[in-house]
Amino acid sequence: MNFNSLTIKDIARELGLSISTVSKALSDSYEISEKTKKLVNEYAEKHNYSPNPIAKSLKQGHSKSIGIVVSTIDNSFFSQVISGIESVAYAKGYNIMITQTHESYDLEVRNVKHLTYRSVDGILISLSAETQDIEHLKALQRKGLPIVFFDRVSNDLDTHKVIADNYKGAYDGTMQLINSGYKRIAHITSSPNLSISDERLAGYKKALEDSRVPYNEKYTKYCLHGGRDLNEIEAAINDLLTMDNRPDAIFTASDRITTTTLSLLKDLKVKVPQDVALLGFTNAHLAHILNPPLSALVQPGFEIGKAAMEMLISLIESKRPVTEFETKILPTELFIRESSIRPK
Amino acid sequence: MNFNSLTIKDIARELGLSISTVSKALSDSYEISEKTKKLVNEYAEKHNYSPNPIAKSLKQGHSKSIGIVVSTIDNSFFSQVISGIESVAYAKGYNIMITQTHESYDLEVRNVKHLTYRSVDGILISLSAETQDIEHLKALQRKGLPIVFFDRVSNDLDTHKVIADNYKGAYDGTMQLINSGYKRIAHITSSPNLSISDERLAGYKKALEDSRVPYNEKYTKYCLHGGRDLNEIEAAINDLLTMDNRPDAIFTASDRITTTTLSLLKDLKVKVPQDVALLGFTNAHLAHILNPPLSALVQPGFEIGKAAMEMLISLIESKRPVTEFETKILPTELFIRESSIRPK
DNA sequence: ATGAAAGCGCTAACAC
DNA sequence: GTGTTAGCGCTTTCAT
Secondary structure (H helix, E strand, O other): OOOOOOOHHHHHHHHOOOHHHHHHHHOOOOOOOHHHHHHHHHHHHHOOOOOOHHHHHHHHOOOOEEEEEEOOOOOHHHHHHHHHHHHHHHHOOOEEEEEEOOOOHHHHHHHHHHHHHOOOOEEEEOOOOOOOOOHHHHHHHHOOOOEEEEOOOOOOOOOOEEEEOHHHHHHHHHHHHHHOOOOOEEEEEOOOOOHHHHHHHHHHHHHHHHOOOOOOHHHEEEOOOOOOOHHHHHHHHHHHHHOOOOOOEEEEOOHHHHHHHHHHHHHOOOOOOOOOEEEEEOOOOOHHHEOOOOEEEEOOHHHHHHHHHHHHHHHHHOOOOOOOOOEEEEOOEEEOOHHHOOOO | OOOOOOOHHHHHHHHOOOHHHHHHHHOOOOOOOHHHHHHHHHHHHHOOOOOOHHHHHHHHOOOOEEEEEEOOOOOHHHHHHHHHHHHHHHHOOOEEEEEEOOOOHHHHHHHHHHHHHOOOOOEEEOOOOOOOOOHHHHHHHHOOOOEEEEOOOOOOOOOOEEEEOHHHHHHHHHHHHHHOOOOOEEEEEOOOOOHHHHHHHHHHHHHHHHOOOOOOHHHEEEOOOOOOOHHHHHHHHHHHHHOOOOOOEEEEOOHHHHHHHHHHHHHOOOOOOOOOEEEEEOOOOOHHHEOOOOEEEEOOHHHHHHHHHHHHHHHHHOOOOOOOOOEEEEOOEEEOOHHHOOOO
């Protein structure tokens, strides 16, 4: 498995030096003469030596690599977050490893475990839809593992967090529908376990309240699998479309739910926005060329990733245990397009 | 960094046993009495012991984890491939680590290196658009690292490969345009470094040839950054649209290029398919709800991932060095939609 | 300025 | 059936 078969030991033997001298020469220690350093480094260079970081981290206790846990990478929002993370990670000399939970609690536990096993220095995580208990993370934090939450966070763990302004985003989106003349606004959202679901629901409710539109509980539909399960969304839409006083607009609270809803409405020959308007959270870069162009609440994915990684590094590199934590809230952006504009 | 602070040594001390007895008990060795095993395992259980796999792999020489290198995860095709990989990896007890190159050769080298450093047992890779030299992979293979190529492969390395039937896909797609009545079919593709570009270009040419449509070199445009650079695509489209004998259809050869082309044509108020038809490779799950619905050549991403992982495992678990390699070619699927159908 | 030796957590050959 | 010991590749006291 060591695919860089040349070890420090080999070099020592070849050069007639001791292992420790070679090690020190390689790390440019002041104890070693320039001559020896040169000798060693040239030999290493020539024979393409590279240290085995596994052995190194076993000894040193850090690996300059961090782990990312997201529900799925097949989602522009998370891709953008990851790009943001990479941008600061690479600049600071960290490598990253990405894993997905597919909204499964078990996979989340497994991936977190695996990452710590592979000795990451810290973890950046957005919780899975299934996750309710985060003891697996708490235990790690207690042992000193730096963890930063982004997007889907938990109140049960005190640490740095970065989220979009989901409350205000949902408020703005709902307001746009109301201002456009819609009154019976349904809300399709992910699992109630998720912090983002709460925040978005609250923003939606507040917009209704501020507009004196009564909140109708029947208009809120949960998709426990965060949009991964087509049937759930289909059922939600069917419910909404067949109820008395059927909604004239839908406000969707997650990326996949938003685009899938449009797709399903199309299958059902329900015209958007003539029959039902649609506006929702999505970072899909195709939103503007969909039919109809889709009104979208866009989260600053790249910035969220950047901020989260910066916070993680500050935790990792902090000399003393950090006890003061911060929650960073970044603004969303609303793009108003045809799908939520009431036809004259 | 060891966030599972309890070590085998601690257990040994607590239980008044030797380190090796504990180690053996934990791995259920026949040498150890049931009584001791029970004692040790119960203690381990109770105190939440989990072995440090870093130390383990340092010793054992394998880690039951593999690395994936793709150009970008923000692409349904790669997401699907990764899901396919995961499906077999998890079933076989392997963990995976995902990295992206963003089409950069340097990042590719860096990521491959990092993965081997983190001691993966094998690598699954789709080359970056920039990559021309694959010495970094050859050296690793020589040292015994199992590598399987998928999607973007190289002839310079003899190993297992899994690709879509790009030649036939491109042939079918081009034929569809021709059968639909288009004659001046342009081709926008990625970097000529990429195997997929070659294969798709060849299929395109063959379809023209079989239909007695002369091949016009000016109709083929390369985007060196594989669609990541908007300006490149924009320039290509501008060139095509302003030339004498301007094309009446465009056949695009990569996911991002396909959707971006549609988006740019829309910006330019060029009607699809009235002014220019469009058909291309893409696994975007929104293709059918775009405006117009997009004709798409879809690759079997999940199956490609599955096959690649199976091949990688066979390499990893092979008792003797493997010298006979296989290239698996999986069929693409063509979805004919409005964007490539000539209006009456 | 250089080297010997211990140790990171674990496994495995080899005693006892 | 259990323990001793060496060693994976590297860093780091502590000698010399």
